[in-house]
Amino acid sequence: MNKGQLLTSVAAFAFLGMWAMPAAAQTPASSETDDAEIVVFGKGETRQVQTVTAVDIAVATPGTSPLKVLEKLPGVSFQSANALGSNEWSSRISIRGFNQNQLGFTLDGVPLGDMSYHNFNGLHISRAIASENIGRTTLAQGSGALSTASSSNLGGTVQFFSKAPSPDFGLDGEVSYGSENAYRLFGRLETGDLGNGIMGYVSGSWLDAPKWKGQGKQEAWSINSKLVVPLGERGQVAAFVNYSDFKDDDYMDMSLSLIRKYGWNWDYIRNDYPTAMAIATNLQNGVYCANYAGYSQQICGDDTYYDAYGLRKDFLAGANIDYELADAVTLKLTPYYHRHRGISTWFTPYTPTPGGSPMSVRGATYAINRGGATGSLSFTFGDHQLEIGGWYEYNRYRAGRPYFPLAASNVASIGKREWPKNPFASDYSYNFKIKTYQYFIQDTWNLTPELKMNYGFKGIRNTVINEYNPANSPNRDTSGLLRAKDMFIPQIGVNYAVSRAFELFASYTENMRAFTTEPFLTSRAGFLAVKDVIKPETSWTLEGGLRFHLRNFEGSIAGYHVKFDDRLLSVQPCAIIIGCPSILSNVGSVTTNGIEMAGTYRLTRALSLYGAYAYTDAQYDDDILSGVLYATKNKTVVNTPKHLINGEIAYDDGALFGRISANYQSKRYYTYINDNSVKGRALVDLSAGYRFPEGGGLLDGLELQANVTNLFDKKYISTVGQTALKFSDPGGNVQSMLVGTPRQVFLSLRKHF
Template identity: 30%
Template sequence: MTRSRFFCSLLVTTAFISAFSETGRAAPVSSGKTVHPTAKPVRTAAATPSAPPAPKVETLNAVGIRRRSHGTQISMGQQVLRTMVPGTNPLKALAQTPGVVFQSDDPQGVDTYSVNLYMHGFAQNEIGMTMDGIPLGEPVYRAYNGLNPVQAISSENVERLDVTQSAGAEGAASTNNLGGSINYVSSDPKDRMGGQAAQTFGSNKMYHTFFRFDSGALNKTGTKFYASYMRNETGKWKGGSDQFMQQVNAKIVQPIGQDSKITAFFDWDNLQQTNYQDYSPYWMQHNGTGLDNFIGTPNGYQNAYNYAVGHGLPSNVYDARDSSYYDSTSMSYDYFGGLTADLALTNHVRWKTTIYGHEELTRGTYTNPYGCGSNYYIADPTGTSADAAYCSNNRVGLNGNPMFEQTKRPTDHRYGILSSVTYNVAHHQITGGVWYENNKYVSDEYGYAVPFPKEGQMWDQYGNLPSGGRELWGQTYNTNTFTAFVADTYHPVHNLALHFGFKSMLNTTRVGEDANYEPFTGVSAITGGESLTTAEAFMPHISADWTFLHNHELFFDISKNAHAYSQSGYNLTASPMAVSQAAFNDAKSSLRPETAWTYAVGYRYHDRLVQGSIYAYRTNFSNRMQQIVTGGTVSSLLSEVRNVGGVTMNGVDAGVTLTPVRGLAITNSISYNHSTYDSDMTASGITYGTHGKQVVDYPRLMYKARAAYNWRNAEFYVDAQYMGQRSYSYTGDYQLPSYWLTNVGARYVLGEMGHYNKHLSFMHNVTFAFNIYNITDTKYASTVGQNGFLMSDPKGQNQSILLGAPRQFFGSVKADF
C-alpha cells in the first residue's frame, strides 16, 4: 500500500504540473530575464528525420573523457555503449578504461550474483553509484540499501556514465564512495514522436528484446515522455536452466520556462536467474570447467539426492559433495522511481531537489545437502519418506530428507530526499546540499522441505513457496542517513580551476533479531538490539585543474571519504552485525568505519593525431573490513568478520590514443597497482604473515588495447585485455593465473529505409551488428571472492570463483521509427 501511494502520488503530481503549466496559470519563475512559458521546445538533432551521418568513433581517452574542475571525471556515452552487445551492463564498457576491472560469468554482465567491479583497487561496494543523482546504494548481490544498476535502468536508456575517480564527488548521495563514484544519466524523451525496436539473438538460445516509445512534445510547454520494455533471456553456457530478466522504464519531462524542468522516472523489473555453481581453482585445474548444478539436466533431481546421501560421488573431484547441488537461484522484483525539480531561480542561482522511493522483494534459494549435518544420510539412495528416521542429526527438523531448500527472503524499503543549491558569483561556483534517507532492510532465511525422489519432483523455485517452512534466522535493520556538503570552485583565470569542499556524514543503523533456530545456526543468539553509528563531520576535498598551451592539462586531487557499516543476512558477508551476539560483543569496542585518503595527480595531452594521459595515485585505506572463511565448503562459508587493518595503494595508469587517419582510433593503456596490507592478520588464534602482501583479487598489472575503424556507415572494432595474476588468499600462497581476453564486433547503419523502399520510409537508423565474445575461447576465472577468502590456500581449494564464459556469438538488428 505504501508503494502504491508513493508512485501514484508521484505520477499524479507530475501530471498536475504538466496540466497547470499548459494552461498558463503558473507564474513564471523570476530569473532577471524574459521568460516565455509557451516557447516551443528546441528540436534536437535526434528528432530530425534526415539521414544520420556516418557513425563516429568515440575513443576512451581524450576524445571520450570530459574533465570537471573538482575531480577527474570520465564521461562515457552511447557512442561507446552501442558497440557492446545490446543489453550489456554499461559497467562492462567502463572496464575498457585503465585501472578498472569488471567481472562476470556471463558475456553480457547481467548475472547479478557474479557481477563485480573494481576501480583502482576498490571493490564495487566501495564505489558510490547513483542514477540521475538518486542513490543506488551498494550494488552488491545481496543489496541491502539499493539495487544493482542493471535493475534500475535498461542499458538502451542510459545516455552516459559520469565517473569520478579517487574519493571525491562530495555531492554524490552515497555512504560508500571510498574509491570513486559513478552516476548513470538517463536519456530524455525525444522532442518528436517515435520509438525504437531492437532484437538480439545469441549463443545458448539467448535473445534480447527492447521496445521504446517516445511521445514527442505533447503541448506548447514541451511536455514529453517515453516508456520502454526490455526482455533478456539466455540459457546457461553450462549446466541446465536459464537466466531471465524483464524491465519497464518510463520518464516524463515537463519544461518550465526556458531553463527549468520537472522530471519523473520510474523503473519496474523482475529478475529470475539460475546461478552457476561456485568453483575452485583446484577443480578448474584438475576437473576442467564443466562442473555445475543439476537443475535442468536429465535425471537431475535424483542425481542431486544421490550426492546428498553420499552415493555416486565422482572419485576424481575434491570435495565432490559440494561440486554439484540441485539448484541455486535468484529472484527479485523492484519498484524504483523519483521526482526531480531542477529550477533556475535567477541567472545565478539554481535549485535542484529530488524525492525518491524504492522497494525490493527478493528470494535466493540453494538446495542444501547438509540437512543431516556433516554426516551422510545413511538410508537407501532410492529414498522414501519412511527413511526419515535414519537422518541421525537433522539440523532443520523438516521431513528428514538430507536435502532442504535454504531460502533467503530479504526485503528493502527506502525513501529519501536530496536537495542542492548552486550559486554562481564573480569567479566562484558555490554549491551546497543535503541528503536524507530512511532504509528498512529485513533479511530472513527459511528452510523448506523438499520431496524424496519417489514422492515427486522439486517444486518451482520461482513460484509460490510451500507451506510449513521453518525460519532459520532473521534480522531487521533500520538505518537513517544524513549527509551535507559545501563546495566552491574558483576560477582566478579562465584556464585554472581551484576547488575546495567538504562532506559530513551521519549514519546510524539499529538491528534486531527476528528469529534464531539454534540447531541450524549453532549459536544461542544472533546480533540484535544493537546499533552502530558512522559520524564523520569533516571529509575534505581539494583539487586544482590547469589547462595550458591549448592542448595540455595538469590536475591534482586530494580527498577523504568514509564507508558506513555494511549490512547483510546472518553470516553472509563482511557485515559486523551479521554475526552471533557473542562475536559482536567481542568485536564492538574495536569496530571502526572504513576510511580512505586518496592523493592523485595527472596530466593530459590532446591534438588531432595523439591523445595521451597519465594518472598516478596513492591511497591510505584504514580499517578495512573483510570476510575470512576457515573452510572451503559453501555450507560453512564465513567464520569471522575482521578489521584487517590498513591497506596502502600506489598506482599509475598511462594511456595513449592514436588517430592517424580519419575514422581510425588505436588505444593502448597500462595500469600498475601496488596494494598491500600494512600488517599481519590474526584469525582463529593464528597470526598470518600478510604484511606487504598484495591485496586479494586485484591484479598488479593490466594492459588493454582497442582498435576501432569506421568507414562510411560501417564500424569495426577489436579489443583485448591482459589480466595479471591475482592473489587468492590473504597470504598470497595461491595466485590465479593471468589471461588474455579478446572481443570483436562490427556494425552497419543502413540509415533511411525510405531510400530503398518508399513503404519503409517510417524506419530510419536501421542498424545490423555482430559481436563475438572471447573469440580465442580462453578458459579463465572471472568473478573471484563471492564467498570470501581463506587466510592460506596453497592448493586453491576454496570454492569462491566463477568461471568466465567461453566463446559466444551475437547478432542484432535495431530500427528507429
Template identity: 30%
Template sequence: MVDRTFFVYLVSSTALAFSFPLLSPVAKAGETPLTNQQDPAKTAATHQKAHVPVHAARPHPTSKARTIAQVEDVNVQGRRQANWVVTPVTAATIANYVPGTNALKALTTLPGVMYNSGDPQGLNLWGQSFLMHGFDQSQIGMTLDGMPLGDQQWSNSNGLNPSAAISSENITRMDVSASAGSEGAASISNLGGTVQFVSRDPSHKTGATVNQTFGSNAMFHTFVRADSGDLNKQGTRFWVSYMRNDTDKWRGGQNQFMQQVNAKLLHPVGQKSRITAFFNYADEQMQNYQDYNMDMFRNGGYHIDNLLGTPNGYETAYRLALAQNGRPGGAVPAAYQKLQSPYTASFYDGAGSQRQYFGGVSADLALTDRLRWNSTFYGHRSWEVGTVTSPLIESTNGAPFVEQATIPTTRRFGLTSSLTYTIARNEINGGVWYENTHFNADKRAYDEPLLEDVLSGAARPVDGLHLTSDYRREYEQVFNTNTFVAYLQDTYRPIDNVALHFGFRSVLNTTRVGQLANWEPYTRTTAIAGGAGLTTSKPFLPHISGQWSFLPGHQVYFDIANNVKVLPVSGYNSGASPFATTQAAFDASRNSITSETDWNYAIGYRYHSRILDGNVYAYHTDFSNRLQKISSGSPNNPYTVISNVGAVAMNGVDAGLVLRPVQGLQIGSSISYDHATYSDNVTQTTTNGIVTYGIKGKQVVAYPRFMYKGQISYRWKKAEVHADTQFIGQRNLSYTGDEKVPSYWLTNAGVRYDLTSLIGNISGTSAFKRISLDFNVYNITNQHYISTMGQNGFPMAGDYQSVVLGAPRQYFGSVQVDF
C-alpha cells in the same frame, strides 16, 4: 504484493509529475526550451570555461550509437572537471557491446577498471563484480540521475544494481570519478570513487526504437522504446520502454530471464528549469552458475554446474548428499572423484530472483540568473530471493538436504536538495541528503521430497524460483537505518586557465538491528546480532583539487580527498558487516569497530590534439580499518569472521594513448599498475589456537597488479568494425597469497552495418529513420578463465569455493530499427 506505503508514494509522485504541465506557465515567445540531453546545471555557468576535449562533441558519421545519444569518443583521454576528476562514458561506448549488457561492462574501456561476470552480458548479479583502482563495488558510490544505488553487495540493503535500475539502452552517459569521488554524490560507500549514471532525456520528436538480438545458448533479447515527442508548446515529453532478456545457461541446465520497464517524463519550466520523473520496474529470475574453487578449475574441467535441468539431476544430487552425510545409497559421480571436495562441487539448484520498484521526481530550477535549486525525492522497494539446495541440513521427512532461501527485502525513501550560486569567479554549491532504510534479512529452509516420491511422480523438487511450500525459519533480522549527509564546495577560477576546488562533506549514519528468529542448528549460536545499533559520524571530510590548462591541448591536475564508508548492513553470515555475526561477537566489537576510511591523492597530465590523445594518472591511497569477510567451511553455511585486516597502502599509475592516424581509424592502448598491499598481519583465534597470518606486504585479494587494454575501430562509409582486448594479471584468492587465480587475455570483436540507405532505395520509402545490423563475438579466442572472485568471501590461506568461471566464446546478432 506491493505494500500500501510504497503504492501511495508511487501514485502520488506520478500524479505530481504529470500535474506540472498543467500548473506551469507556457514558455514565452522567444524562449528556447532545454534541448535533449542538456544539463541545466551546466548552462547556469556558461561564463565559466570548463575544459571539454575537442573530440567530445564530434559525432561519428555512421553509427548506431548516434540514434541513442549525442556521440562522444570515450577513451583514456576522457574529461576531468575542475572540481573533481571525471571521465564520461557515453551511449556510444555501451552500443559496442551486445544489447542488454550490464552498462558497468562498458567501463572496462577505462584503465584501472575491471568488470567480471559469469554470463557474457553481466546480468546474473550473483556472479558479477566491479573493481576500480583496487576498490570493489561495495566501496564505490553509484547513483542514477542523482538517486543513490547503494553499496552494490548482492544482498544490497540500501540500493540495487545498475542493471536492475535502468536498461542499458536508456543510459546516455556514465560519469566516472576515480580515486576521490565527488562530495555531492549521494553515497555513503564512495571510498574509491563514484559512477554516476544519467538517463536519456525524451526526444522532442515522436519516434520509436525496436532492437531484437539473438545469440548463443538460445539467447533472445528484445528492447522497445517509444518517445512521445513534444506534447505542448512548453516541450513536455516522455518515453517508455520495455526490455526482455531470456537465455539458457552456457553450462548446466535451466535458463536466466529478466524483464524491465522504464519510463521518464520531462517538463521544461521556462527556459532554464525543468521537472523530471523516472520510474523503473525490474523482474529477474535466474538459475545461478555454481561457484568454483581452484581445485575444481584445475581438476574438474570447465563444465561442472548445479544439476537442475540435467538428466537424472535430482537423483544425482540426492545420492551425492547421502554420500556426504555417510548414509546408505550415496554415490559420487565419476567426474568428481579427483576433487578434494566433491560433495560441494554441485548442488541440485542455486537460484536468484528479484523484483525492484525504483523511481523519483526531480526539480532543477533556476531561481535567478545566479542561483539554482535542485531537489529529488525518490523511493525504492525491493524483494530478493537467493536459494541453494544445501546438504548440511536434512529435511524433516528424511531427505538428505533442504532448499535454503535467503530473502532480503528493502524499503527506502530519501530526499536530496542542493543550491548552486555563481558569483564573480566562484561557483558555490551546498546540499543535503537524507534517507531512511528498512531492511529485513530472512533465511528459510524448505523440505525437499524423498527420492522415491520424485521418481514415482508423487512429488516434485522445490522450485527455488517459486517458493510456495512450508518452511522453517533459520534466522531473521530487521534493520532500520537513517542517513544524513551535508556538503559544501566551491570552485574558484582566479584566471581563465586555472581552477581550484575546495569542499567537504559531513556524514551521520545510524543503524539499529533486531533479532526476530534464530534456529540454533543452522546458526550454531544461541543468539545472532540484535537489540542494539551502531553509528558512523564523520563531521569533516575535506576534498581539494585543482587544474591548470597550459599551451594548446595540455593540462595538469591534482585531487586530494578524505572519504568514509559507513558500517555496512548485512544479515547473519552474508556480508562483510559487523551485524553479520553472533550476538557475542557483535557485543565484543561494538565499542571498538571502526568505519573504513581513506585518504586519496591523485595527480595527472593529459594532452589532446586532432590525431593524438594521451593521459597519465598517478594515485596514492592510505586505506585504514579495512573490513573483510573471512570465510572457511562450506559455502552454504560458512564460518565467517568480519575482521579488520588493518591498513592498506596503495600506489598506482594509469597511462593511455589514443591515435587517429587516418579518417575513420582509431587505436587505443592503456596500461595500469596497482601496488596495493596490506600493512599489517592478522591474528585470529581458531580451533587450533591463536594463529597469525603473514599478510603484511601481500597484494590485496581480487585485484591484479597489472592490466593492459587495447581497442581498435574503423569506420568506412556505412560499415564499422571494432575489437578490444584486455590482459588481467594474476590475482590473489587468499589473503596470504598462497592461492592465486591465473592471468588471462580476453578479446571481443564486432561489426556493424547501416542499412538505412539500402532499404530506402529498395523499398522506395523513408518509413524508417535508421536500420542497422550488428554481429558480436565475445571471448573470440575461447579463453578459459576465472572471472568474479570472493562472492562467498576470501580465505586467509589456501583454496576456497568462491570464484566464478567466465563464459566461453559466444556469438550474438541484432537488428535495430528506429522509427
C-alpha cells in the same frame, strides 16, 4: 610466445604508438568533443575522470551490463561468468584495489547503494535501467564529487545518466539472438514534443539467456519510463519510473582442484535430482565421497549441488528538479523511492526436510523499502560558484535465512525459478532501520582564466538499528545500534590549463564507508564483542596528472597514492590455544600506489585507436591474527591485478562500423598470504555492423550488428572470492571462484520508425 603474451604485446604496442603519434600531428588544439568519441576525458576536472557515452554501449552486445563497458577505462577490473556481465552472483567490478562494496554508484543522482549481491541499500544497475536507456557513464577512479550520494565510496564513484527523451515522435525496436539460443527484445516509444516542451518515452525489454554450461537460464524483463516537463524558462522536471523482474540461475562456485578434477564445464546437477538426493543421504550417513551411476569418477559431498538461483523484483522512481531561482541562484532537488523484494536459494544437502527429502532449500531473503532526497543550492558570484547541499535516506531493510521443504520424491517439489513458500525453519530474521544524513559545502574558484580550484568538505552520519525477534534463534539476537559519523571530510583540487592542448590536475580527498548490516549477522556474543570497538573504514587519496586535448588525440596520464585504514574483516582475534569466535574486526591498513594512462587517437574521422594501461601496487600494511598470526604484511591485495591493458581499434563511417578490442589482466591472488593465485588472461571481443542509408524505404533506419565475445575461446577464471576469501589455500581447494564464458556469438537487428 603464447597467445596471451602476443595479445598483451599488441595492446601495449598500440598504446605506446598512440602516445607517439600526437607528437607528430602538427594540428591545432580543439575544445570540441565528437559525438562518436569512444572515451570522453574530463576536461577541466580536478580529479581523474572519464566518461563513456551511449555510443560505447550501442556497439556492445544488447543487454550488456554497463559495468562491463567500463572495463576499458584505466584502473577498472571487471569479472563475470556470463558474456553479458549481467549474472549478479558472478559480476564484480573493482577499481584501484577497492572492491565493489567499497565504491559508490548513482543513477541520475539517485543512490544505488554498493550494488553488492546481497545489497541492503540499493540495486544493481542492470535492474535499475535498461542499457539502451543510458546516455553516459562517468567514472571517477579516486573519489566522486562531494555531492555524490553514497555512504560506501572509499574508492571510485560511478555515475550513470539516463538518456533524454527525443523531441521527435518515434519507435525504436531491437531483437538479438545468439549462442545457447539466447534472445533479447527491446522497444522504446518516444512521445516527441507534446506541446510546451513536454516529452517522454516508455520502453520495455525481455531477456531469455540460457547458461553456457549446466542447466538453467537468466530471464529478465523491465519497463523504463521518463517524462520531462519544463518549468517555464528557468528550469525543468525530469521524472522516471522503472520496474524490473529478474530470475537468475547461478553458476556453481569452483576451485582450482575441482577444475583439475572435472574440467571447466562442471556445474550444478540440476538435471539429476536422484543423484543429488543420494549425495545428501550419504553425507548424513557420514559418507563424503562415493560412486554414482552415470559418473565416471567419485563425487564428494561439496563437489556439486542440485541447484541455486536468485529472484529479484524492483520498483524505482525519482525526479530531477532543476530550477533557476534567480540569475545566480540554482536549485537542484532529486526525491526518490525504491522498493525491492528478493531471494537467493541453495538446495542444501546438509539440512534435510523433516519427513521429506534428504535436502531442503536454504533461502536468503531480503526486502528494501527506502526513500529519500538529494538537493543543493548553488550561488554564482564573481569568480566563485558556491554549492551547499545534502542527502537524506530512510531505509527499512529485512533479511532472513529460512529453510523451505522438499518432498520425498524423485523430482524437485520446488520448481525452477519459483518463489518458495512455507519455511519449516529459520536461522535468523533481522529487521533494520537505516538512516543516512549527509551534507556538503564546496566552492569552485576561477582564480585566473587558466587556473581553477575547488575545495570543500562533507559530513555523514549513518545509523543502523537492528530490531530482532528473539523467538527466532535467541542466540543470534543482535538487537542494537551501530553509528558511523564524520562531520568533516575534506576535499580539494586544482586544475591548470597550460594551453588549449594541455592541462594539469591534482586533488586530495578523504572518505569514510558507513557500516553495513554485516556486523549484525553473527551471534549475540559476537555482536557485543564488536559493537563498541569496531571503527568504520576510511581512506585518503592523493592524485595528479596531465590531460591532452589535441585535434586528433585525447588522453590523460595520472599517478596516485591511497591510504586505506581500519579495514574490516571477519577474524578469530586470538590464538587457537585460547579459542574465541570469529568476529568482524579492524585489521589494519592498505597502501596503494599506481599509474593510469589512456588515450584515443583518431587517424581519420572514421578510424580511431584507443589504449589504456594501469599499474596498481596495493599491499597490506599489517599481519593479521586469526587463530594464528598470518604474514599478510607487504602482500598484494587479493583480486587486484598489478597490470591492466586495454587496446581497441574502432571504425565507423556512418554506414559500416566495427570494433576489435583486447583486455588483459595479470594474475590475481585469492589468498591473503599470496600462496595461490589465478592466472592472467587476455580476452578479445569483436563487433561489426551496417546501417542502411536513409531513403531506403523499408530498410530506412535498419541496422545489423554481430558481436563475438572471447573471440579466441580462452579458458580462464573470471570471478574470485565469491563465497569467501581465505588466508591460505596451497592445495587450491577453496571453492570460491567462477569460470569465465567461452566464445559467444550474437546477431542483432535494430530498426527506427
